[in-house]
Amino acid sequence: MKLFHSIESFHTHKKTIITLGAFDGVHIGHQKIIEKLIHNANSSDSESLILTFFPHPRMVLQEQSEMQLLNTIEERAELLEKTGLDNLIIHPFDKVFSRLTAEEFVKNILVDRLKIKKIIIGHDHRFGKNRTADIDDLIVFGKKYAFEVEQISAQEIQAVSVSSTKIRTALEEGNIHLANQYLGYSYFLTGTVQQGKQLGRTIGFPTANLKIKEDYKLIPKSGVYVVQSTLRNNTVFGIMNIGTNPTVNGKELSIEIHYLDFEANLYSQKIEVSLLHYIRSEQKFESVTLLKDQLEKDKLTAIAFINKL
Template identity: 35%
Template sequence: MSGLPPQVRGTIVTMGTFDGVHLGHQAILRDVRDRARARNGCTALITFDPHPLRVVRPEAAPPLLTLPDEKKEILAQLGLDYVAFISFTLELSRYSPEKFVEDIIVPRFRPAEVVIGYDHGFGRGRSGDVSVLERLGGIHGFEVSVVGGVEADGSAVSSTRVRRAVASGDMEGAAAGLGRPYSFGGTVIRGLGRGRTLGFPTANLTSPPPEKLVPAEGIYAVCATLGSERLEGLLHLGPRPTFAGSPPAIELFLLDFDREIYGERVVVDVLHRLREVRSFASGDDLVAQMQRDLADGRDYFREMRT
């Protein structure tokens, strides 16, 4: 386990899982940057992969809002000098707060100050809290600062709250907590071509890894990033009950777009749930509903632009 370059000292350090990098996390990182500027020092974030609960209580581990690569991409935009992804193992889970500070934080990150969220716990069983960290700071010569919670729509932002919103299809609620739309990525693969025969050619996407949280089944208005293009579209997420035997799918219909994109990577920002998945008596009934969905989607995007 490596740390910062040896010449880097007096850092402003924060730590945590930071799943989602939501508005509460962003407030901590802003505070870290401000304190580093005041000290003319560097910033460092210590985070973990996999999620600690996947190691200590796999049955209770939540699905992830951000996969490691997604988290790295978001963090890269937030102006930190160093981000360390520490492999979370059973051995590490048994570290006492004292051992974690003495063996990892102090020698590898050499902090002048450690900044944590108001509800942060660290060390075995999350037994390290603010008072423990302040005591250890007194021993090892670093200061401790605590950042309070952030509210959105009248309640505290948390990864749990954002997960609940995504899982229920409340994409506006998820975006309110994240400060950005909820997204996932996939590669375009060949499907059965049924969408094209119905007049709605869709791009079938590979499913995200099983640990990634996928929104509730439904039809969504989305924005898709394809290379340098940003495209509006509709997303079918889940089963296809109208056609017996069809497996669940992630199907993306891009508005006013007609190009072969097999094998290309797409990142989908899921913006608004238009409706639930339903079964239709015939293909004609499904096409009529898809036309209504398209009209609703265009109305949604028109309102978004005004």
């Protein structure tokens, strides 16, 4: 997959089959649309292309929006690359871009820049300044500028919408199994390991303290999870706590992973942590000794779960 960070930097010698959208989560509903996109491109000697925007338009146009996304923009690109897509454009969205009229967007960008042959789009898609144009306008433009418009069915759009809503709700409720079912993969967090308070080390549970720099990334419900990472080219399992460490009067949210059967200095390394199973909610214990006893139980629970995989 070729990745472009602006519309202006995109180049190809072939015509393109295009779809637009946030594709946040790149879940099973999105994957069906992308399969259709790629099939169309392969059968017409064209290249598949997704045009997406960052920041998300709602972050720019609704400045008070504290929008939480399932993927960071880097994670989204990583997931889209796995689909077999030919081209991904992540265009910087700003208020100047939002003021393009519908026809300016179609003529100057889709036709002149992106060499559009066909666009696959939802029946409810709106575009152009103030989002005034709809699918009917796009069909008219398609006839004027000689490109085809294929509508994604209402049922498919509904499936995408339902999936996104259910994934967010499931993550917020700690139902990681349901979230992963709709995603088609295990929900994951990406961040850099930084030095923490090192309490875990003193009770036999050293942890990697994960710092996620993107404040828009959706963090699942606080609690203890079974997780998996690839470290030094090996699959490593662990238990992860999301929370404030109330037993030691912690205040700030932290994400800490205790890896099983793995010892190495991970400080400053970027790691990816996949969430497999929710064990329990975060608790405040009367002593650190009782916390350690519970962590031993959590470890046994995690091992029993891992052995069934």
